[in-house]
Amino acid sequence: MADKIAVLIPCYNESKTVAKVIRDMKKALPEAVIYVYDNNSTDGTDEIARKEGAVVRYEYQQGKGNVIRSMFRDIDAQCYLMVDGDDTYPAEFAAEMCSKVLEKGTDMVVGDRLSSTYFTENKRPFHNFGNSIVRGSINRLFKSNIKDIMTGYRAMSYRFVKTFPVLSRNFEIETEMTIHAIDKNMQVENVVIEYRDRPEGSESKLNTYADGFKVLKTIVKMFKNYKPLEFFSLIAAVLFVVGMVFFIPVLVHFLEVGTVEKIPTLIVSGFVILTAIICWFSGIILSTLVNQHKQDFEYQTQMVTNRYKDLFPEKK
Structure with missing residues (x-):
């Protein structure tokens, strides 16, 4: 009942x-x-x-x-x-x-x-x-x-x-x-x-x-689950800024003298920027999956609505 x-x-x-x-x-x-x-x-x-x-x-x-x-x-x-x-x-x-x-x-x-x-x-x-x-x-x-x-x-x-x-x-x-x-x-x-x-x-x-x-x-x-693009874009932005803070001085020094003295800094900043790019693309992929889930949810909602009409025919 x-x-x-x-x-x-x-x-x-x-x-x-x-x-x-x-x-x-x-x-x-x-x-x-x-x-x-x-x-x-x-x-x-x-x-x-x-x-x-x-x-x-x-x-x-x-x-x-x-x-x-x-x-x-x-x-x-x-x-x-x-x-x-x-x-x-x-x-x-x-x-x-x-x-x-x-x-x-x-x-x-x-x-x-x-x-x-x-x-x-x-x-x-x-x-x-x-x-x-x-x-x-x-x-x-x-x-x-x-x-x-x-x-x-x-x-x-x-x-x-x-x-x-x-x-x-x-x-x-x-x-x-x-x-x-x-x-x-x-x-x-x-x-x-x-x-x-x-x-x-x-x-x-x-x-x-x-x-x-x-x-x-x-x-x-x-x-993170509902808005992955915004979530991972935020992380990507922070990582990108951190990576560029370390990378820009190395780049300026290279343009001035033609050599790279701080190779470890260059490597670390490169990995940080690469991680930022990966985070951004992860957000894009997950956002696509979330949109697909929303489409599936609409189908599920329709099934629930049909069952509701069966339970309460006077509400049709």
């Missing part, structure tokens, strides 16, 4: 807040089916969720990315609303976000915390700084205007969910989702939401420095 709206709540030790999140979502979206995927909780999160009427399932590979992979594979719905189980995202914005998917055909609706109360509610200054850095980096690298890159509050279409390859295992998954939507030219909208910090006694699973490094590493990796 396919759902009209599936509320997806990934949970790891959220016993203090998960009941309220489920109750709030039931009130905001009475027609939705609420799924709680328990990720090896030891505090009874799954039992609390089950008592509140949620469909409880389990993912035993640790990490939010692994949970989301299972959710996306298992569940068929017209609209997917993903929300954290820590009660930091108010449910009153859920209906507006889902309506954009169901009525306007939006592929991803981003719950934008950063344009409202995030910087005042969040008590971890490095998280505030990190969110700003990530948002600025991705919007510049990918020429986009996403207001909140790492929010855990999103509404998504069937097309997005079934064509998104989940590669990350942990909290960098939100960054990966955002970049995928931008690169594949999917329709993305921002909805400004209120954000509240975790209630007292509820502990964050994030490690500011370790997870921040993983997110930055993901950005670099995906910039």
Whole structure:
């Protein structure tokens, strides 16, 4: 059976807040089916969720990315609303976000915390700084205007969910989702939401420095994968400049006296310039492969669209 709206709540030790999140979502979206995927909780999160009427399932590979992979594979719905189980995202914005998917055909609706109360509610200054850095980096690298890159509050279409390859295992998954939507030219909208910090006694699973490094590493990796020509051209330009800095004095000296005294410098600069040329051509080749992948993706999207019409004939 396919759902009209599936509320997806990934949970790891959220016993203090998960009941309220489920109750709030039931009130905001009475027609939705609420799924709680328990990720090896030891505090009874799954039992609390089950008592509140949620469909409880389990993912035993640790990490939010692994949970989301299972959710996306298992569940068929017209609209997917993903929300954290820590009660930091108010449910009153859920209906507006889902309506954009169901009525306007939006592929991803981003719950934008950063344009409202995030910087005042969040008590971890490095998280505030990190969110700003990530948002600025991705919007510049990918020429986009996403207001909140790492929010855990999103509404998504069937097309997005079934064509998104989940590669990350942990909290960098939100960054990966955002970049995928931008690169594949999917329709993305921002909805400004209120954000509240975790209630007292509820502990964050994030490690500011370790997870921040993983997110930055993901950005670099995906910039390389999605825009290889720009990535390798940048490396090639740096290497070419370095090579020329060492090569030009040798060339000037040769033109003045007719001999080359610094042969090792000439050899090293030649190899650096040659490496720059190889990087540039590598970027061209990989860019061709990426364009081919985009063509294949369009074919895959058409197949997903056909399956969606079979699941929901009333949407034809």
